[in-house]
Amino acid sequence: MTVPTMAEMMAQGKQPEVLFWVGAAGSYDDRAKKISRAFVKILHAAKVDFAVLGTEESSTGDAAKRAGNEFLFQMQAMMNIELLNGYEVKKIVTCDPHSFNTLKNEYPELGGKYEVYHHTQFIQNLISEGRLNIDENTLQGKRVTFHDPCYLGRANEVYESPRDLIRRLGVNLTEMKRNKRTALCCGAGGAQMFKDAEAGDKEVNVLRTEDALETKPEIIATGCPYCNTMMTDGIKFKEKEAEVAVKDIAELIAEANNL
Amino acid sequence: MQYLPNILFAIALIAGISFFAINIRKLFRNINLGKDVDRTDNKSQRWKNMIKIALGQSKMVRRPFSGFLHVIVYVGFIIINIEVLEIIIDGLFGTHRIFQGFLGDAFYGFLIGTFEILAALVFVAVILFWTRRNIANIKRFLSREMKGWPKTDGNLILYFEMVLMTLFLVMNATDVPFQQAGIGNPISQFIAPLFDSFSAESLHLIERTAWWIHILGILVFLNYLYYSKHLHILLAFPNTFYANLKPKGQFNNLEAVTNEVKLMMDPDADPYATPEPGTEEVVPEKFGASEVTDLNWVQLLNAYTCTECGRCTSACPANLTGKKLSPRKIMMDTRDRLEEVGRNIDENNGTFKDDGKQLLNDYIKPEELWACTSCNACVEECPVNIDPLSIIMDMRRYLVMEESAAPQELNMMMTNIENNGAPWQYNQQDRLNWAKEE
Numbered sequence: 001m002t003v004p005t006m007a008e009m010m011a012q013g014k015q016p017e018v019l020f021w022v023g024a025a026g027s028y029d030d031r032a033k034k035i036s037r038a039f040v041k042i043l044h045a046a047k048v049d050f051a052v053l054g055t056e057e058s059s060t061g062d063a064a065k066r067a068g069n070e071f072l073f074q075m076q077a078m079m080n081i082e083l084l085n086g087y088e089v090k091k092i093v094t095c096d097p098h099s100f101n102t103l104k105n106e107y108p109e110l111g112g113k114y115e116v117y118h119h120t121q122f123i124q125n126l127i128s129e130g131r132l133n134i135d136e137n138t139l140q141g142k143r144v145t146f147h148d149p150c151y152l153g154r155a156n157e158v159y160e161s162p163r164d165l166i167r168r169l170g171v172n173l174t175e176m177k178r179n180k181r182t183a184l185c186c187g188a189g190g191a192q193m194f195k196d197a198e199a200g201d202k203e204v205n206v207l208r209t210e211d212a213l214e215t216k217p218e219i220i221a222t223g224c225p226y227c228n229t230m231m232t233d234g235i236k237f238k239e240k241e242a243e244v245a246v247k248d249i250a251e252l253i254a255e256a257n258n259l
Numbered sequence: 260m261q262y263l264p265n266i267l268f269a270i271a272l273i274a275g276i277s278f279f280a281i282n283i284r285k286l287f288r289n290i291n292l293g294k295d296v297d298r299t300d301n302k303s304q305r306w307k308n309m310i311k312i313a314l315g316q317s318k319m320v321r322r323p324f325s326g327f328l329h330v331i332v333y334v335g336f337i338i339i340n341i342e343v344l345e346i347i348i349d350g351l352f353g354t355h356r357i358f359q360g361f362l363g364d365a366f367y368g369f370l371i372g373t374f375e376i377l378a379a380l381v382f383v384a385v386i387l388f389w390t391r392r393n394i395a396n397i398k399r400f401l402s403r404e405m406k407g408w409p410k411t412d413g414n415l416i417l418y419f420e421m422v423l424m425t426l427f428l429v430m431n432a433t434d435v436p437f438q439q440a441g442i443g444n445p446i447s448q449f450i451a452p453l454f455d456s457f458s459a460e461s462l463h464l465i466e467r468t469a470w471w472i473h474i475l476g477i478l479v480f481l482n483y484l485y486y487s488k489h490l491h492i493l494l495a496f497p498n499t500f501y502a503n504l505k506p507k508g509q510f511n512n513l514e515a516v517t518n519e520v521k522l523m524m525d526p527d528a529d530p531y532a533t534p535e536p537g538t539e540e541v542v543p544e545k546f547g548a549s550e551v552t553d554l555n556w557v558q559l560l561n562a563y564t565c566t567e568c569g570r571c572t573s574a575c576p577a578n579l580t581g582k583k584l585s586p587r588k589i590m591m592d593t594r595d596r597l598e599e600v601g602r603n604i605d606e607n608n609g610t611f612k613d614d615g616k617q618l619l620n621d622y623i624k625p626e627e628l629w630a631c632t633s634c635n636a637c638v639e640e641c642p643v644n645i646d647p648l649s650i651i652m653d654m655r656r657y658l659v660m661e662e663s664a665a666p667q668e669l670n671m672m673m674t675n676i677e678n679n680g681a682p683w684q685y686n687q688q689d690r691l692n693w694a695k696e697e
Contacts, residue, residue, distance in 0.1 A: 003694035024681040026693070033693035040694070054691040058680030066633050067669045068547065068655030070513045072676060074520040105509035110517065150634040155508025181639055185576040190633030194672035194682055198630040201581030208576075 003040055005054035006087045016051040018122070019089045021103065023096035024059055025225035031232065032225035035095050039119055039250040041259035046132040050093075056083055062098040065106070067191040074110065077102075081112035091115045093122040095250060097151035097224045098189075104156070118152055120161040120223050120249055127168070136170030138256040144171040145215040147208065147231060148183035149224035162223045165249050169256050174215040184208050186230035193226050209234025213244070220246045261353075268350035268474075275478030282485040286563060289601040293556030298501040305500045308644070313499040318642040322570070325391070328384040332420070335381035336492070339374050339427070346474050356437070368442025375431065375446040378424045385420045392417070399569030402578075404588040409488065409567055416489050419480050423473060430469035433462045491566035495643040498564040501557050502644035507635045510652055515544040547656025549619040551597045554650060561645040562594035571637035571647060577630040584630035586637035586647035592622035593650060619654055628654050629666055 009016055020043065025032040043050050061076030084092075092114045094100050104116035117125070126132040144166055152158045159180045166173050178184045187197070187204025197203060209231060212220045220235070222228045225248070232246045247255075298305075311317045316333060320326035345358045359367045392400050392413055400413075431437060432450035441448075454462055484490050491498075522528050548554050551562075571586035572578050578585050596618045604611050619625075631651045638646050658664045665673070672682045679687045 001694055001697070003691065005691070022690075022693070024683070027690045028681055028683055028685045028693075033696065036693050037697060052691065052694075055688050057690055058687070059676045059682065061676070063682050064673055064676050065510060066652070066655075067665060067673065068652065068657075068659035069665075069673050070516045070546065070656055071520065071660060072673055074512065074516050075524070076676065076680075078520060078524055101506075101508040105506050106512060109512050150632070150636075151508050154635040154639050156506050182574065182636075184574075184579070185632045185634035185636065187576060187632060190631050191669055191672065192632050195629075195666050195668035197580075198577070198582045198584075198626050200577070200630075202579075204576045204580050204632065207580055 001037060001040055002044070003054075004051045005056075006051045006089075007054065007056065009051045010087065015088065017049040018091045018093050018117075019084070019087075020050050020052045021060075021092050021094035021096075021099050022052055022057060023094055023099045023225070025229075026095055027057070029225060029229070031228060032095075035225055035228070035248040035250055038248065038254035038259070039095050041254045042123060042126075042132065042250060042257075045257065045259055046126045048126070048131070053083065053087075060099045060102040062102040063191045063194060065102070066189070067194075073106075077107055077110050077112065081107060081110055084112060084114065089114060091117070093117045093119055095119045095223075095225065095248065097149040097155070098226070101151045101155050118156075118158060118161065118223065120152075120165055121158065123250070123253065124161045124164055127165075133257075134165070134168040134253055135256045135258070136168060138169075138258070139219075139252065140170040142169075142171045142218050143174060143216060144169070144219045144221050144252075145174050145176055145212050145217040146179075146221045146223075147176070147186065147212060147227055148180055149222065149227050150183070150185050150189050152223055153180060153183055162221070162249055165253065166221055169252055171219070174217065176211045176215055178211055184211060186224075186227040186234075188226035188230045193229070203234075203237075205230035205234040206237055209238055213238060213240065217244055219252070220244060221249055221252060222246065223249050265351060265353050271475060271478060272347065272350070275481060279482050279485070282482070285601060285605070286485065286490075288604075289597050290556050290559045290563065292552050292597070292600065293554050293559040294552075296555035296557055298557060301504055304504055308502065308504075309496055309500040312642070312644060313495040316642075318644075321642075328387055331377075331380050331384040332388075335377040335384075339377055339381075341370070342374050342427070343474070343477060346470070350474060356434075364440065364442050368440075371431070371443030372445050375428065375444065378427050379446045382421060382424045385417050385424070389414065389417045399573040402569060402572060402585060402587070404585055404591055405567070405569070409591065412487050412489075413567070415483075416487060419476070419483070423476050423480065426469045426473035426476065430466055430473055433457075433466040433469065435459065435462055435466075488565065488567045491564050491643060494560065494564040498560055499644050501560065503557075503646055503649070507638055510649075513546065513656070515546065545657070546660035547658070548650070548653035549657045549661070550617045551593060551600055553657070554593070554653060558593070558646070558650055558653075559597055561647075561650075562590050562597060564643055565590040565594065565645055566643075567591060568642065570640040570642065571645070574636040574640045576632055576634060576636065582627075582630040583624065584627040586651075589623060589627070589647045589650055590645060593618065596622050619657065623654060625658055625664065628658065631655075 006019065022036050026036040058080060059076050060080065061073035064076065065073035092103055097118060100116055100118045103114060123132065146162055146166055148159065163173065184207065185204060186208050212231065220231050222231060228246055228248055235241055235244050235246060316330055319329050345356065348357050349355055391397055428447050428450055431444060431447035433454055438444055438448065438451050454465065545553060551559060567587055569587045575584060575586055600611060603614055628651055633648060635648060638648050675682055675684050679685060
């Protein structure tokens with residue numbers, strides 16, 4: 001799969017239309033890497049001229065900031081901003097709502113001002129520009145529920161873009177009782193992904209998986225690699241792997257279009 | 260002697276209002292113990308939010324049943340208070356129902372009639388609220404932090420309202436000329452027959468007594484606010500006005516850190532340079548918050564505004580799964596500690612004397628702070644735009660940057676970010692391997 005880097009582009013004197021910010025999960029996590037690849041397939045199908053930072057990309061610092069380490073966050077931010085500004089990046093797309101939030105909201109004050117899109121928003125634009133169509137037959141009639149990532153939903157009030165894409169898949173979208181503004185967190189945010197939970201009577205991801213299972217889904221759709229991990233673990237905990245799949249919207253689109 | 264009631268009334272009124280004013284000054288003083296934060300931007304949006312959220316109750320009605328009951332009590336409270344104006348004028352000048360002459364029978368009757376209907380509705384709503392708090396087993400009213408005074412406080416407010424509404428209706432029911440006129444008594448006309456057997460003198464005595472207790476009750480209630488969670492009826496307005504307008508996911512960047520990081524990354528910076536004259540004495544700023552005075556004044560205003568409804572806690576993923584974290588408790592603890600600091604200042608002639616306590620550990624435990632997923636559910640839920648998450652984050656910052664007291668796994672995650680630019684221990688040179696796999 002061809003994934004050009006900014007360095008290669010620059011060497012050829014080219015400036016891509018958009019930078020794909022892959023994020024740590026999308027780069028290293030085996031499950032999330034599949035999401036990155038699905039999204040790249042979509043970018044290729046829509047003939048988007050894009051590039052990644054590749055080995056030059058580094059953590060946005062989101063997890064450090066949420067853990068309380070403002071120093072580490074700002075060091076990461078300033079390094080990344082220097083790099084991005086050096087490449088004269090204007091437009092960024094990412095599959096990770098945490099990177100999306102940090103790049104979009106927290107970098108500008110530190111000197112990094114970009115147009116930042118979550119991949120669901122970006123794909124929506126590709127469709128409205130006529131550069132991509134979603135095949136509504138492949139997944140027709142499948143029961144799908146969507147789990148709102150906190151950093152996409154409440155944090156940035158993006159509720160419609162992912163839902164619009166899901167509807168275009170021709171599937172049967174059923175909402176959980178807690179959705180959009182009232183959606184329950186998957187349990188990964190605020191750096192919880194990287195530590196054990198405090199003592200309690202349940203894991204957050206199990207509670208959220210129960211919300212999802214109430215809708216009797218065949219597919220739980222997400223738009224965040226961390227939510228994906230949490231929901232996948234929840235499904236395993238409930239021993240439902242045979243009946244329920246956890247998929248990123250990018251993967252569903254790649255699957256529907258046979259990419 | 261004929262002016263004695265007027266004088267007594269004036270004294271009660273002045274005493275009630277002055278005592279309240281003294282406490283409100285303390286409240287302002289305490290809020291101003293917080294750090295400065297600029298919330299003067301975007302005034303039009305701020306006014307809109309205040310009108311929509313505080314005045315218009317738009318977030319209250321997201322939960323339809325309790326929201327509807329609250330709107331009744333809220334509207335009743337505001338409108339019935341027009342009547343208090345008449346009571347004050349009557350009390351000061353020894354008049355009786357002064358507005359009746361002013362406004363004419365028809366309009367006056369319409370007004371008092373409306374107040375009576377509202378009073379009856381408020382009474383019913385308050386009974387339902389009491390039932391929800393004490394009988395209905397609603398989880399958010401039974402949480403750990405709601406034992407003792409917070410529960411009593413909630414009930415006292417409801418009793419106050421029941422008594423005030425009853426007195427208002429009894430006062431009208433025993434006002435013989437008012438009942439005879441038959442205007443504006445849609446509710447009290449059904450209470451009046453209960454007093455049929457009383458003589459004219461005793462009726463007058465009951466009417467006067469109800470009138471006096473009603474107005475004194477209102478003055479006591481006004482002064483009760485400062486000691487209660489009920490301050491929200493006033494502070495909801497400034498609180499929604501000064502609330503954060505930025506996207507909820509945007510956490511502030513600490514400026515003190517920015518300066519240090521810039522210096523660290525500046526290749527021309529000379530670490531051994533003599534500091535500029537006048538700056539040597541500057542104490543380096545404390546990172547994050549371990550005490551109420553490390554928080555900003557909006558966070559402290561938030562704490563006074565919180566009416567402990569617990570909608571935040573009932574939506575908190577950590578709390579729902581049995582963790583110790585409760586966003587409501589974060590707000591209650593902040594207020595309790597702030598009031599303690601305030602009392603300390605009062606007792607020590609205007610300066611705070613170290614009492615060996617602080618917000619962190621003595622009130623809020625690290626275990627609560629580390630359970631937060633920063634999902635913003637609490638912020639989204641709050642009917643008056645309180646932001647418990649910002650306090651949690653500021654306290655985490657203190658734990659990490661001042662005390663290096665993060666959970667071990669988070670320290671590992673942060674070390675990884677520092678060393679290889681990812682929260683896991685992977686080589687940065689492998690960052691593009693995903694493109695070659697499959």
